[in-house]
């Protein structure tokens with residue numbers, strides 16, 4: 001039977017065949033197919049600690065040359081694990097700031113979250129019913145009780161009634177959440193008692209005998225400090241501020257949180273064929289990455305400054321990169337070696353350092369990570385190389401070449417209000433057929449409207465270290481680059497705790513390996529027992545498979561991963 005039963009399988013087959021045909025130095029192949037040990041931690045395919053100087057400086061451990069590189073004119077791929085590790089180590093978190101709770105979502109905690117109160121702060125009734133003292137039956141106190149409605153004597157929030165201690169043999173009606181009066185020994189649920197005049201007696205639920213009614217000491221009382229005591233550590237520094245964390249912080253008495261500044265990201269969407277609305281006519285393609293990246297980056301804890309559409313205009317790209325105040329620039333498309341692939345030539349002109357220059361992963365292998373010179377000038381000399389993995393090379397303000405760099409303000413590109421290229425002409429609309437001329441390049445910018453929420457509002461501040469991640473244009477390849485380079489980089493910049501144990505799953509069916517590269521394959525656990533299964537429509541240009549996926553499975557290079565074997569999963573936002 002033909003193994004390739006769909007067009008995306010065919011794409012894969014083609015990719016496998018093409019790469020198999022490429023000459024690769026045998027010694028550079030991964031020695032084994034070990035499972036990567038952790039997100040951002042290298043598996044067997046590369047050792048970042050020994051990876052040496054990236055970029056043009058050689059082919060150290062964890063790298064292999066592609067066929068083009070072997071001939072001296074192409075990039076040098078690093079293993080997938082080494083690429084993730086480099087991205088994680090390329091940057092350090094920015095400063096901390098204090099934000100009101102409603103603005104802290106998505107940040108990481110710059111300091112541990114510590115309880116400012118006991119929780120609960122007082123002995124609390126866990127049920128609606130009666131606070132009772134000693135064994136029953138009891139005499140009701142605390143004002144007249146409406147037998148019919150069971151109106152409580154002590155409501156949540158009441159402070160007065162509870163001042164007087166409850167003597168043995170007495171009971172007072174109480175609401176869930178109310179402070180239990182001193183002297184009370186238990187709370188009796190409404191449904192476990194009957195009232196006769198001012199007398200309260202225990203009964204069993206649904207007619208059961210009273211012996212079945214739990215009325216032991218402290219029953220249905222949440223004691224003060226049950227959850228935490230003042231000063232207890234609730235969440236460590238580095239924990240993500242999730243909606244639940246906000247709730248916990250509020251419960252524990254916080255009005256604001258000390259958090260790490262979110263990395264600012266700007267997206268530059270490249271490609272003259274892209275349109276931003278409607279159904280594309282022949283030859284045109286609807287931009288799938290702008291709408292996907294903005295929320296994905298936000299989910300990764302970034303602040304998205306703008307998504308700009310630059311067409312295939314090299315000058316517009318250079319200007320946008322020069323002018324950007326983002327910590328991280330993302331480009332989409334233009335990473336391969338085609339005539340309109342402007343990203344690498346621009347980086348070379350800028351003197352940027354390629355920390356990762358293509359990755360041994362399918363899809364997505366042309367992806368790249370570069371550190372930009374701090375002074376955004378296209379005419380400056382190339383920066384001094386420095387080890388990518390040296391921690392101080394990544395520390396804001398500590399990079400020697402950054403400190404020596406000429407000031408941005410000399411370039412004239414930082415004029416107040418400059419926000420990059422904008423649409424110069426209205427889009428003429430799609431041509432009627434594929435013989436019609438190409439439309440003028442649509443060049444638009446969509447700055448985010450939430451400027452007041454920016455962590456650092458000053459427009460004139462250029463981050464001391466800026467990175468650029470080049471995402472391949474094929475949409476699933478761009479997803480692979482997000483998971484491989486963008487996620488670790490943003491987590492480092494945002495100071496998010498690294499995941500120590502990545503999730504794993506068993507494969508319900510066998511998945512072919514790529515001879516030399518890691519594969520990232522959309523999988524689901526919802527299509528049958530026995531573990532996760534690969535989804536169809538997983539070709540590099542397709543989002544259909546990954547949109548239905550629970551995760552991307554990491555398939556190590558080499559022989560197929562058999563059914564029953566364990567694979568690492570990469571989470572997808574919203575799943």
Ligand SMILES: Nc1nc2c(c(=O)[nH]1)N[C@H]1C(S)=C(S)[C@@H](COP(=O)(O)OP(=O)(O)OC[C@H]3O[C@@H](n4cnc5c(N)ncnc54)[C@H](O)[C@@H]3O)O[C@H]1N2
Pocket residue numbers: 269270271273274285286287288289290332333334335336337338341363364365366471472473474475477540541
């Ligand atoms: N001679 C070679 N050609 C290519 C190679 C190679 O090794 N040698 N690699 C292929 C691989 S793999 C990929 S991935 C792509 C990467 O290409 P680019 O990053 O330069 O991207 P483009 O050429 O601009 O676009 C590729 C493809 O993706 C579509 N695209 C681009 N942007 C978007 C978007 N925002 N939304 C939807 N679709 C988008 C674009 O129309 C193209 O179809 O290079 C291969 N070529």
Ligand code: MOO
Pocket residue numbers: 015361362363364365366472474477540541
């Ligand atoms: O196939 Mo390319 O690997 O990135 O789409």
